[in-house]
Amino acid sequence: MLDANKITEIYFIIDEFSKEFNKTLSAHSLNETKPVKKRNRKFSLSDSEVMTILVLFHAMGFKNLKHFYLFYVGKHLTEEFPDLVSYNRFVELQKRTVVPMSLFLKTCCLGQCTGISIIDSTPLRVCHIRREKQHKTFKNIATKGHSSTGYFFGFKLHIIINDKGEILDFMFTQANVDDRDPLKNRNFHKRIFGKLFGDKGYISKDLFEQLFIDGVHLVTKIKKNMKNSLMLLQDKIALRKRSLVETVYDQLKNICQIEHTRHRSFDNFITNLLSGLIAYSFFPKKPSINVDFENNRLVA
Template sequence: MDTSLIGLFCIVDDFCQVFLPHWKASLLEHQDKQRNKPSRMSTSEIMTIMIYFHQSHYRNFKHYYQREVQGHLKKYFPKAVSYNRFVELMPTILLPLCFFIAAQRKTPTGIYFVDSTVLRVCHHKRSHQNRVFKGLAKKCGSMMGWFYGFKLHLIVNDMGELMAFKLSQATTDDRVVLPEIAQGLTGKIIGDKGYISQDLFNRLYEKGLQLINKIRKNMKNRLMPIIDKILLRRRGIIESVFDQLKNISQIEHSRHRSVNNFMVNILAGLAAYCLQEKKPSLNIQRNLLTN
């Protein structure tokens, strides 16, 4: 018996039991009539399969679906549809996944870390051949070279919990996104040199959030509290989160055939991370006492 899969399904199904009636009522209220072909698979099953993929260590979703869902896990999903039909159903869980992630635990610890990572959708030299993301993805340079795709912006707390996220075009400045995803947060937020901006610092500070980052070599040195120095040295926590999202989960690959399913894959990966029992975390209190 796969207890991890059963536990995951129970969590997802409990959420769907609450969310779906409100969602359907909202669609009726706004007279948003969607003509969708009925599926023999439930929303809970589709969401569970997508999230479980990111916990399975498979690199290819088609292989995972055909070998696991239609194979070893067939007894858990007796009404599993064909792979092609499942791909057609994936967009139906886009909005439920957004709300599912929003419903996960977010502890306002007062200590947060922000950064962005690139999501390549194809090699930048083949960008002119890519039709799926034409007009959406952008070509941009990074520390690792040129890429064609998007940026994923994250804020996590010192416990590794996902506080906020946003997907943007590759050319979007990190400083433009931060005020939007940091709404409602107070305390300290630690970023890299890409977030250096006096105007941004002032805007966040007025809302109770202190932006902390290292200074560039051509900037004047300034005194910094020891606590802030400690937090800057611990900024690697968010890099660990990105590493898990890309190497344990599979939020970045170049086999997407639709924009909606690209989004569903990212959201399912984020949901899988939110449900991890062990996340990258810091013992801030102990560090402060011993430094």
């Protein structure tokens, strides 16, 4: 469990961002030619508090948001959040935080590239594959895809991490999107330089050349029907530790709960995903590797 000081620290960081976000938003908003009378009533629970509660839910490893809000926040965090609303109202207020939460994640929570990066994708299942025809919440949005564990129905999360386990960038796509497609988007890898390690699903001559021009060297294993090629011993050592990204996904799914099948709307799904990624960025200890290239060995 997080102590009071850590909760205050998370709230302070989010609140400082919210102040700048609201200031920028109001400065660039268009004024109406004809003044219209509107209610400008302040919400009892601010956007910063809503975002903080969502981040705390994922950071503390709870499984059910309703129970967390009613029986933990409502009983043990009343001093930190004195103006709590009903749970139904809290669910409605979540929708207001999608845009600021995504901007906060992009601007304040991503790590710095160290020259060694790892890329991979993971399925985000919204229901069992046998119930894909009956599923209604994500009808015409979710798609059927295939991964190393078989077919699934839902979406894909693509992330790039560094050797410290920090997320450098992420992209959210439908399940039937090829793993190589996000890398073709310059915005997805514009913060990356040096070596980028991936699995065999990223093998593509055109993609390799495109990334090389952008200053990124894509390193993968070869398929059985491909001719063998020489590889630096340093790259072989780093390629063995590509499974670090699987450990990151394991924490995102089992601790931060970014994947479950209880969503009632697409907005709820997005806020759950974004707040889970933000919560991971606040973890004090992340899975990491330390590669000693001088002696060509891995340091624990």
